[in-house]
Amino acid sequence: MRDGVAASAVFCPAGPWPSFAAFLNERLPRVLDWPERIARGDVVDDDGRAIADAPYRAGRRVYYWRYLEAEPEVPFDARIVFQDEHLLVADKPHFLPVTPSGLYARQTLMARLRHTTGLADLIPIHRLDRETAGLVVFGVRRDERDAYHQLFRERSVAKVYEAIAPRGDGPWPRTVHHRLAEPAGENFMQMQVVEGEPNAETWIDLVEPLAGGLARYELRPHTGARHQLRAQMNALGLPIVGDRIYPVLQPHENPPRFDAPLQLVAREISFTDPLTGGLRFFSRSTATIAPL
Numbered sequence: 001m002r003d004g005v006a007a008s009a010v011f012c013p014a015g016p017w018p019s020f021a022a023f024l025n026e027r028l029p030r031v032l033d034w035p036e037r038i039a040r041g042d043v044v045d046d047d048g049r050a051i052a053d054a055p056y057r058a059g060r061r062v063y064y065w066r067y068l069e070a071e072p073e074v075p076f077d078a079r080i081v082f083q084d085e086h087l088l089v090a091d092k093p094h095f096l097p098v099t100p101s102g103l104y105a106r107q108t109l110m111a112r113l114r115h116t117t118g119l120a121d122l123i124p125i126h127r128l129d130r131e132t133a134g135l136v137v138f139g140v141r142r143d144e145r146d147a148y149h150q151l152f153r154e155r156s157v158a159k160v161y162e163a164i165a166p167r168g169d170g171p172w173p174r175t176v177h178h179r180l181a182e183p184a185g186e187n188f189m190q191m192q193v194v195e196g197e198p199n200a201e202t203w204i205d206l207v208e209p210l211a212g213g214l215a216r217y218e219l220r221p222h223t224g225a226r227h228q229l230r231a232q233m234n235a236l237g238l239p240i241v242g243d244r245i246y247p248v249l250q251p252h253e254n255p256p257r258f259d260a261p262l263q264l265v266a267r268e269i270s271f272t273d274p275l276t277g278g279l280r281f282f283s284r285s286t287a288t289i290a291p292l
Helices: 020-027 034-040 109-117 142-153 228-235
Strands: 008-012 060-064 079-083 087-092 133-139 158-166 174-181 192-194 200-209 214-221 264-272 279-283 287-290
Touching (some): 020 034, 020 060, 087 109, 109 133, 133 279, 174 228, 200 228, 214 228
Parallel strands (some): 133 264
Antiparallel strands (some): 079 087, 158 214, 174 200
16 A cells, blocks of 8 residues: 555566556556656565566566546545444545545545555445545455445445435424436436335434524435435435535536535444444444444
8 A cells, every 4th residue: 555545456468568668558558657657666566666667577467556646635634433353433524535536546535544544454334425424434354344245235224314404394203215316418416316116215304493494404314325315305305505416416626625515424323243243333422332
């Protein structure tokens, strides 16, 4: 790893290339600075040694790191809520992606945590949108990863969110059901409510009226569709404050702004640990492990 980012590997087949730079230029032509990377020592062999200007050799792997010249710096820090030999739970700030994608590689929750903890196998068990703040659970050990992933596939995890949105008439609490589908075309980011058997279910309660016609809501999703809470609140005519996707998809900002976060936070998460059999309960303020 470098700065929490794992290296990418490229296998070197037999071929006529006189140098690694010539091979990499042909193999990965979208990267335009291979000679510079090699000169800096940013391409290494299996032993971690810089390949420098060594002649091309087939039958080996070389490693490089994903660099983004204009990666935005997210000016907020994550906080580790809990850590043991199996799990790490972090409180993610708004605007920080969980994993590398698009404009982000080092400015991600996974990269930052790998860098600060030195845990190279740290991997998220579930995801939050970049705009959403709150709890994210990471698996520490590679061989335990699937057992925890299975919890989410089987919907055996209880999650509680808080959101601020326009004040609705209710009745409260209520459970809402929708069928959400990914549309084609320019608005592919917006999940659409369509006819058919529901695939998104959320329990919603208005817990506190706020000034300006707003309210604080508690949301408990029972399914895990993409953008479920955002799309379902919007379908009720109660779009979450700060949402740049619902009800209107707003243009991408580069550089991004950090002054109007989405008012959605993952507050609590709990499940029966598939390895220890104990009840795991995490909130933004505390963590509990209780035997069955």
